Amino acid sequence: MSNIVIVTGSVRPNSVNKSVVEMVKKDLEKRDNVTVTVADLATIGLPFFDAPTAPSAEGYEAPHDSVKQWAELVANADGVVLVSPEYNHALSAVLKNALDWLYAEWKDKPAAFVGYGWYAGVNSHANLLAMNANLKLKLGETYTGLAFMKEINPDGSYADEAAANTAIKATLDELVAAL
Secondary structure, eight states: OEEEEEEOOOOOTTTTHHHHHHHHHHHHHTTTTTEEEEEEEEHHHHOSOOSSSSSTTTOOOSSSHHHHHHHHHHHOOOOEEEEEOOTTTOOOOHHOOOOOSSTTTTTTTTEEEEEEEEEHHHHHHHHHHHHHHOOEHHHHHHHOEBBBTTTTTSSSSSSSSHHHHHHHHHHHHHHHHHH
């Protein structure tokens, strides 16, 4: 049984992220031999990165209980799905902060990206690819980009349910194959 963690990329109340995470979760729960955990960054409550040393430094120890729990959750996952809005042509700050808190836990971890927004998450995906030079996630080549008014609406409802689900399925097929 593979454990996949879906990471929320927004902590805003009534965020579209909740709908997109639910779409991803629904797809994964249909699959055999997969368990799903949603890592709600609003609930986890990571502080802004303030460690005295970098997570990549020898002897690094997480300075907060929330970071220790976050590290354990990611370390125990067989794969992760990062779901992110695009804010100002970038990953959300809360997702970037969550990524920044860890290092060893990301190395060679199979991962998938599902982005959404007015630019379908293209720029947030580019940010993740740039960050991955250090993170070393095993990111799949197929990522989902859901565009407002095309696959998903700004209120989180489907604009084109079939297209959204097809895109998500392709991304998750690649992730599950990598596990």
